[in-house]
Amino acid sequence: MQSRFLYLTHTKQLFRNFKMAAFGTVFMPKMALSTFENGQWTDAATVSSDSIQLHPGAHVLHYSSTCFEGLKAFKHQDGSVHVFRMDQNVKRFAQSSNLLHLPQIDQRQVSDMILDIVAQFKDEIPEPPGSMYIRPTHFGTEAAVGKAAAPSASSMLYVLISPVGDYFAGGARPLRILLDETGMRCAPHMGMIKSGGNYASALGPILEAKEQVQADQILFCPNGDVQETGAANFILIDGNEVITKALSSEFLHGVTRDSVLEIAADLGMTVSERDLTVTELLERAAKPNVEAALSGTAAVLTSVGTLIHDGIEYKVGSGEHGPTTQKLRQALNQVQWGQTEDTHNWLTEVK
Template sequence: MSAFGSVFMPEMAISWFDGSQWSNAEVVSSDSIQLHPGAHVLHYSSSCFEGLKAFRHEDGSVKIFRMDRNIARLQQSSDILALPEFAPEQLEQMIVDIVTRFADQVPEAPGSMYIRPTHIGTEPAIGKAAVPSLTSCLYVLLSPVGDYFTGGDKALRLLLDDEGMRCSPHMGVVKSGGNYASALQPIMKARAEYQADQVLFCPGGDVQETGAANFLLIDGDEIITKALDSTFLHGVTRDSILTLARDMGMTVSERQLTVEELLERSARPGCEAALSGTAAVLTAVGTFIYKGKEYEVGNGGIGETTLLLRRALNDIQWGRAEDKHSWLTSL
């Protein structure tokens, strides 16, 4: 079994900005990008990306999930990184065209086609450390993926870090490779020293997110999660889950959550915690590790509400439930 996201379709959609206009989108070999060694992205990390999925329904049709939100977020990331502006219609057409081209390769449930739009600064200028790239490249990769939980669905162990942070506070909202790179060493250290699966960054005691996912605390019929600001990524899956929770009559509290309150609430019977993201939708958290001590979340296993919300979203994505919020785009 290949690792998640390590298999790619042989072709991708690509467009280049030359400083004044975008080229017509083309379909080229997925390994055909040529960059100057002095390209801005290689030195000053002018790079952002998205992750979304296309799903095959039982009638054979293929639908793309929440493409508009992912495109809008890539536009926002590009703007914050001062990358050249692109029209949302441009990227939408690139995504639809390349997914249509490989529609017969979209796996059946529980698999899907992972879609990775990427925007990078390409200007060859190593003297532009404080100046944006005038040229850029926008491309869309496809990766067929299987069931995220093939290796076994288990509750995760999270190390609570109230001293470090995932990335610079004003950059948290950007889906940029640099943010993931900055979290790697703390995550590797947590795995080696505490056998933790991830680090939940809580700078100054403020519970934010892990290295690659948003965090949700589920206490009875209430979901508590940090209110949107620039310090963390505004996840599309997070938004989808919260929307479905409201539809089910749950209370959604987007507010500050301290480590102290998190540990107090998580000890209550029936309390659940979960990470939300494109790959796994919702992954249960069973244990917190804080200052050398372990704290069990609820019963330490996978909670019923976590499973209920994950299934509700999956059912919409695979066409088993009504798409009441118009989240799916047909090819």
């Protein structure tokens, strides 16, 4: 009982100071949870978010049968709360689960779990640019260490939520990105799965790049093919054209990426989803008005100011925050924050 009291006290204290805390380190005391047992999903329940019960032989701990999602709920000026592009995140969640051969999720149930747990903490959602970050997670729980070549017959699915402020609360600066033509973020057939193993496999090269050339991230370009960084999609902006790699199984199909491309089209820009080589990237980066950016749920859209390749640093355009990048980010934020019309029906209101 005392440890439980200390946990809740600590959580409340962290929440009061969430603007001071690192992104995603403050959690609400409750989460939604369901398990798959004996061929069916249990009814979702609201449980404590400070722990889960898991057998040491659980499939996920030995064979990494796990996937997750990241999306946000925003509080509008009238006090209403809206989840951004929940349908697309739940669809991708189902895709990841299927590709990992986890039990098939019930997309309607997952959507209800998201809306229900966010509704319970509507009053705790920060005002923009803050939001409630939502982390659905699904993993295999069957205790069977002999199943290295077989899927887990049981699983657990929960929805954890975290009040967050601006990802760059201290002020964003243009990023330094190392171009890596020798490695890949993950195995090619795993790229479109949002699985923790993909992030772990990229961690070593990223840490090495930070130490050796003070890079913020690595842009993986196997054999010169520009793909994605360890945690975000890559976008190049050349005048009125937005260029990014066409969707394939090799990299994650970002919901923010898709949103940015749709907004760019709305603004009359040309959207080119195609292969982009390192050679072309460096040639275009030398032009004065070119911009580059990374897109993702947490940071939304962030300018890239420097590319590092074969020991040489290349400034992207002016090397500073790009005006078009900022315009696209602002346009996306205005939809999320309810400051402009939601013409694409991206928002789901939380009742």
